[in-house]
Amino acid sequence: MKEKTIVQGFANNLDARNRKGVIWHVIFQASTVVGILALIALMLNVINSAFGYVAYEARVDPDSLAVDGTALEEQSKEQLVALLQSTLSSGAYNKLDNEKPFVDRSREEVFQLVVERIIRPQVVEVWNLWPSLTQPDEIRATVTKDHPETELDFVSWLTYDFVTRPQTSEPFTAGVRTAILGSLWTILFTILLAFPIGVGAAIYLEEYASDNWLNRIIQTNINNLAGVPSIVYGILGLAIFVRTLEPLTSGEVFGLVDPTTANGRTVLSAGLTLGLLVLPIIIINAQEAIRAVPRSLRNASFGVGATKWQTVWSHVLPNALPGILTGTILAVSRAIGETAPLVVVGASTAISFDPDSPFSKFTTLPIQIYQWTSRPQDEFQSLAAASILVLLVLLLSLNASAVLLRNRFSRRF
Amino acid sequence: MTANNNSHEQQYVLETHNLDIYYGSFKAVTDVNMKVERNKITAIIGPSGCGKSTLLRAFNRMNELFAGTSIRGRVMFDGEDIYARDVDPVEVRYRIGMVFQKPNPFPKSIYENIAWTARIHGYKGNMNELVENSLRQAALWDEVKDKLQQSGLSLSGGQQQRLCIARAISIKPEVILMDEPASALDPIATLKIEELMQELKKNYTITIVTHNMQQAARVSDYTAMMMLSGEGERSGTVIEFDETNRIFTIPKDKRTEDYVTGRFG
Numbered sequence: 001m002k003e004k005t006i007v008q009g010f011a012n013n014l015d016a017r018n019r020k021g022v023i024w025h026v027i028f029q030a031s032t033v034v035g036i037l038a039l040i041a042l043m044l045n046v047i048n049s050a051f052g053y054v055a056y057e058a059r060v061d062p063d064s065l066a067v068d069g070t071a072l073e074e075q076s077k078e079q080l081v082a083l084l085q086s087t088l089s090s091g092a093y094n095k096l097d098n099e100k101p102f103v104d105r106s107r108e109e110v111f112q113l114v115v116e117r118i119i120r121p122q123v124v125e126v127w128n129l130w131p132s133l134t135q136p137d138e139i140r141a142t143v144t145k146d147h148p149e150t151e152l153d154f155v156s157w158l159t160y161d162f163v164t165r166p167q168t169s170e171p172f173t174a175g176v177r178t179a180i181l182g183s184l185w186t187i188l189f190t191i192l193l194a195f196p197i198g199v200g201a202a203i204y205l206e207e208y209a210s211d212n213w214l215n216r217i218i219q220t221n222i223n224n225l226a227g228v229p230s231i232v233y234g235i236l237g238l239a240i241f242v243r244t245l246e247p248l249t250s251g252e253v254f255g256l257v258d259p260t261t262a263n264g265r266t267v268l269s270a271g272l273t274l275g276l277l278v279l280p281i282i283i284i285n286a287q288e289a290i291r292a293v294p295r296s297l298r299n300a301s302f303g304v305g306a307t308k309w310q311t312v313w314s315h316v317l318p319n320a321l322p323g324i325l326t327g328t329i330l331a332v333s334r335a336i337g338e339t340a341p342l343v344v345v346g347a348s349t350a351i352s353f354d355p356d357s358p359f360s361k362f363t364t365l366p367i368q369i370y371q372w373t374s375r376p377q378d379e380f381q382s383l384a385a386a387s388i389l390v391l392l393v394l395l396l397s398l399n400a401s402a403v404l405l406r407n408r409f410s411r412r413f
Numbered sequence: 414m415t416a417n418n419n420s421h422e423q424q425y426v427l428e429t430h431n432l433d434i435y436y437g438s439f440k441a442v443t444d445v446n447m448k449v450e451r452n453k454i455t456a457i458i459g460p461s462g463c464g465k466s467t468l469l470r471a472f473n474r475m476n477e478l479f480a481g482t483s484i485r486g487r488v489m490f491d492g493e494d495i496y497a498r499d500v501d502p503v504e505v506r507y508r509i510g511m512v513f514q515k516p517n518p519f520p521k522s523i524y525e526n527i528a529w530t531a532r533i534h535g536y537k538g539n540m541n542e543l544v545e546n547s548l549r550q551a552a553l554w555d556e557v558k559d560k561l562q563q564s565g566l567s568l569s570g571g572q573q574q575r576l577c578i579a580r581a582i583s584i585k586p587e588v589i590l591m592d593e594p595a596s597a598l599d600p601i602a603t604l605k606i607e608e609l610m611q612e613l614k615k616n617y618t619i620t621i622v623t624h625n626m627q628q629a630a631r632v633s634d635y636t637a638m639m640m641l642s643g644e645g646e647r648s649g650t651v652i653e654f655d656e657t658n659r660i661f662t663i664p665k666d667k668r669t670e671d672y673v674t675g676r677f678g
Contacts, residue, residue: 211480296517302478304530304580305507314529315519 046392049385050157052132055143056172057150059120072114077107080114087118116173123171124150126378158386166352167368171379176387178351180394182267182362183336185355187398189271190278190335195328197275198282202324205283206290207312226280234341237273242345245269251359265346268358273345274338278331285327289320322410329402336395339366365391423492426451426588426618427472427509432486434467434476441467443648444486447637449588454610454619456629456657459639460672464649465622466514468639469590472620473509474502491587507534510586514593516573518565518580523548523557526565526576527583534584543583551579552609571602578609582617589613591621595628607632626673629657636660638669 006012065072067079075083081102085093096102096113105113115121124147127139132154143152165175201222209215246264247253249272257263293316301311347367355362363371365387372384427449434442442464449455449472457465467476474495476482487494495505519526527544536543544561548554553575557568565576574594581589591610595603610619610632623629629636638653638660653666664670 296513296515297519298478299475299511299513300517300519300577300580302475302506303473303511303513304533304584305503305510306530306533307503310533314533319520 046385046388048129049382050389051129052154052382053127053136053139053152054155054379055124055126055147055150055152056121057124057147059122060118062119065114065118073111077105077110080107080110084110084113084117092117112173116168116170120170121172123377123379126382156386157382158389162383162386163390166354167350167363168352169350171377171383174383176365176368176390178354179363179365179368179387180390181354182347182351183364183366183391183394185267185358185360185362186271186274186342186364187332187336189268189358190274191328191332193272193275194279194282194331194335198279198328198331199286199324201279201283202286202290203312203317206287207308207316222280222283226284229340230277230338231340231344233273233277234344236276237269237341237345241269241272249359251357256357256359263361265348265361266359267355267362270342270345270347270362270364271358273341274335277338277341278335281331281334282328285330286320286324289323289327290316292323293319318409322406325402325406325409329399329406332402333395333399336398337366337391339364339370342367343370365394424451425449426491427620428489429471430487430489432468432471432484432488434464434471435483435485436467436479437481440648442471443642443650445651447651447654449618449620450635451618452614452616453634454614454621454632455635455637456633457620457622457637457639457651458624458626458629458672459649460641461624462649463639463641465639466592467649468651469592469620469622470511472588472590473511474505475511477502507584508586509588509590510581510584512574512577512581512589512591512594515597516570516577518568518573518576520564520566522562523565523568523576524561526580530580531583536584547579547583548576550582550613551575552605552612553579569602571598571605574598574602574606575609578606578613582613586617588618588620591619593622593624596624603628626661630661633657638664638666638672640668640672 004012062072065083067075067083070079084096088096102110125143131139140152143150162175163180164177165173166178167176168174205215205219205222209218241249242264246262249264249266249269250262251257251266251268252262297315297319298311301315306314342364347363348361350371351361351363354360369384369387369391372380372387375381425448429445429447432442432445433440445468447455457468459465470476471484471488472490476484484496488496490505490509494500495509519529521529524544527547528540531540531543545554545558548557553572556572557563557576560567565573568576574597578589578594595606598606607628610621613619621629621633634657636655636657637651639649640652641647641649642652653660653664653669655665660669661673664673670676
């Protein structure tokens with residue numbers, strides 16, 4: 001193309017403008033790359049800790065437990081129970097029997113107990129995935145030299161058993177089932193509290209509240225509440241749900257627990273606390289979604305003589321629903337990962353039974369991770385890494401199901 | 414609204430008396446006195462920003478949906494003040510329907526667009542019949558009868574606007590307000606809407622706001638000419654209201670003459 005004749009007062013600066021565009025393009029791309037690199041580093045770090053070589057020794061040699069030439073692995077349940085009875089103190093044995101009578105336990109469970117209580121494999125040293133892959137020979141040499149009596153195995157800390165076993169203090173038998181169930185129970189009450197109240201408040205603020213100073217103050221405060229540190233919500237939850245409403249949150253008023261031992265540190269308290277935490281986020285997102293419903297649609301509805309409620313119910317909400325659900329997904333994801341408020345509300349760190357009602361004591365995955373990472377032994381770091389993977393999978397699957405739900409709703413006409 | 418005390422039908426369906434319309438403290442429309450005759454088409458013309466749409470929306474209390482609007486003066490519908498305290502604006506909008514500038518069918522099926530509208534008013538009759546009749550009256554039936562379950566948004570702009578008209582007439586309003594109903598449409602679709610208005614006029618009273626003077630001249634029986642005047646030329650008012658052919662041939666006001674002959678400004 002022939003160059004345009006320069007008009008007086010104008011510069012022919014297209015090249016300079018394009019260069020500027022390219023520079024910004026590169027900057028934006030770099031930001032994205034940094035984000036992705038950070039994510040990859042995180043994942044690699046977690047995966048690195050979750051797998052690798054472990055050197056361990058049994059405190060009691062399993063071979064010494066053979067009875068009449070029957071190896072331990074092949075003994076019947078009765079033989080194993082007898083073994084436990086003879087080895088453990090009678091107090092410890094009776095405690096186990098009280099938790100769940102031996103008659104009701106399967107052979108697998110009893111065998112687990114034997115491993116946990118008698119053989120008690122003890123971790124001597126743990127290696128991460130990277131050294132395990134790159135220098136297995138050095139590791140083997142070190143182990144043979146320093147700990148000749150130990151066994152060396154390549155283990156994945158994340159196993160099916162890890163997900164399905166309750167928490168114990170032994171790294172080889174520890175699991176996160178109680179924590180997963182605790183997280184799910186907690187999040188259930190979070191959603192039950194925050195979703196209806198949040199959407200209701202958003203509808204009121206957007207559709208009904210008039211624009212006066214009181215409502216503006218309310219709006220400003222909701223925006224501010226979304227930025228309040230989560231630990232503050234924890235203290236609020238402790239004061240309200242755990243202490244003040246203890247008869248309710250412990251299940252006492254329903255006659256479910258003995259009033260003398262009633263304790264408000266329950267799944268219900270935790271769920272409600274997290275519900276308060278995410279409530280402002282849900283309100284704000286729902287308001288945005290409702291505001292984004294085009295005015296022309298409201299006009300159409302009012303123009304044919306629909307009432308405000310008919311307009312809101314039939315047009316505004318269905319059209320805002322995908323946005324409302326997106327906001328709720330984000331809020332719930334945040335709630336699942338929250339640790340600090342639950343520490344304050346009183347999540348139990350060591351708990352070996354499943355939460356089975358709103359009034360159960362509980363722990364959650366982030367609490368479990370926090371507790372394991374704060375232990376000095378390497379094997380617990382590996383357990384924490386494995387739990388992080390479980391938490392991520394849980395989060396992703398909850399999000400995926402929420403996204404599916406949202407897409408169902410947003411299939412518009 | 415109770416039935417009119419006078420047994421004979423009023424000749425004028427809508428009347429305004431010294432109507433002022435405010436946005437907050439800003440007076441957008443000043444001192445409008447006009448009458449809308451039954452089964453006629455009344456056009457409101459004038460330059461942009463002179464308050465035509467604001468005036469039109471005052472006829473069915475749509476202005477109230479914007480925060481901070483208020484009126485002074487009176488708007489009479491069949492001889493009764495629609496802004497009286499005991500009048501529910503929802504009923505006003507039920508009896509005085511509206512078609513908007515931009516076609517705005519509900520994001521539902523063509524069938525549901527009309528069925529929902531009828532249902533919210535408690536319609537219990539034969540829905541299929543009502544849908545068909547409404548679409549026929551809006552001259553849309555032949556084009557959509559095989560795809561009633563498709564989205565209203567899948568239609569062309571002109572068809573969407575006729576669907577909106579079908580939706581408006583499905584609940585048998587007494588007046589239909591049209592706010593530049595053809596301004597977003599091409600000439601062919603515009604022509605269809607105009608033909609449709611002539612047809613609808615037999616059963617309904619129509620008030621239309623339009624930018625297009627030829628359109629006003631073609632379709633309307635009466636024309637109100639609006640222009641900014643008073644309050645330092647910032648507030649709109651009706652400067653002349655007369656039969657359409659008089660407005661376009663022997664206007665009394667110089668400004669009307671300049672505007673309709675294209676010599677404005």
